[in-house]
Amino acid sequence: MKKILLMMTVLGLTFAFAGSVAPVNNALYQKECASCHFGYQPALLNKTSWEKVMENLSDHFGTDASLGKAEHDQILAYLISNAGSGKIAANNTSMRITESPKFIKEHREVPVRLIKQKEVGSLSNCSACHTLADQGNYSERAIKIPNYGRWE
Numbered sequence: 001m002k003k004i005l006l007m008m009t010v011l012g013l014t015f016a017f018a019g020s021v022a023p024v025n026n027a028l029y030q031k032e033c034a035s036c037h038f039g040y041q042p043a044l045l046n047k048t049s050w051e052k053v054m055e056n057l058s059d060h061f062g063t064d065a066s067l068g069k070a071e072h073d074q075i076l077a078y079l080i081s082n083a084g085s086g087k088i089a090a091n092n093t094s095m096r097i098t099e100s101p102k103f104i105k106e107h108r109e110v111p112v113r114l115i116k117q118k119e120v121g122s123l124s125n126c127s128a129c130h131t132l133a134d135q136g137n138y139s140e141r142a143i144k145i146p147n148y149g150r151w152e
């Protein structure tokens with residue numbers, strides 16, 4: 001019981017920091033949706049965006065990421081019940097996190113050469129710069145851009 005209370009406190013603190021989202025905690029999602037790219041946390045997109053992503057898996061950004069019905073439905077339920085509403089997820093009608101107005105605003109000062117370099121490739125590759133991205137921590141203190149270093 002004590003352990004559980006402590007966990008909740010830790011999570012509460014994590015949520016209190018700017019630039020943090022709840023980490024992925026679904027094994028099926030991790031297996032099916034984090035093999036080709038970083039496993040984007042559900043809170044990075046809103047419910048509508050996730051529904052669009054999951055409706056179009058056979059033509060997923062130029063690749064086929066289709067799933068069986070059972071897996072599809074389970075992952076969709078996980079994404080929807082943990083979808084974001086504010087911050088990065090707000091006012092986004094696209095299927096991309098990187099096209100959300102807040103995301104674009106946050107990244108507009110990042111030089112294109114640092115994004116296009118082979119160690120990063122594109123802004124979709126969150127974990128190339130956000131060293132604690134897999135923990136849902138996007139705070140500035142945890143940013144380290146390849147061939148550039150810390151962002152301050």
Ligand code: HEC
Pocket residue numbers: 032033034035036037040053057060061063064065075095096097098099122123124125
């Ligand atoms: C077969 C490989 C593959 C699998 C499996 C896959 N994806 Fe993707 N995904 C891609 C590619 C390729 C892109 C485009 C990346 C880019 O533009 O750099 C992408 C992009 C995305 C983006 C947009 C990222 C951005 O730019 O903001 C989201 C969201 C996404 N995938 C979610 C998922 C989900 C959810 C699943 C599991 C149901 C999944 N992906 C499984 C290949 C895959």
Ligand code: HEC
Pocket residue numbers: 018019020044088097098106107109110114115120122123124125126127128129130138139140143145151
């Ligand atoms: C090329 C490196 C790079 C990549 C790739 C990148 N970011 Fe960032 N990100 C930054 C930098 C630098 C900042 C700080 C910008 C500023 O404050 O001027 C930032 C800021 C942020 C913030 C705001 C943090 C805060 O303290 O409020 C979030 C959230 C974020 N990024 C999420 C993401 C996500 C999600 C992805 C992947 C879809 C991503 N980033 C990809 C470099 C990157």
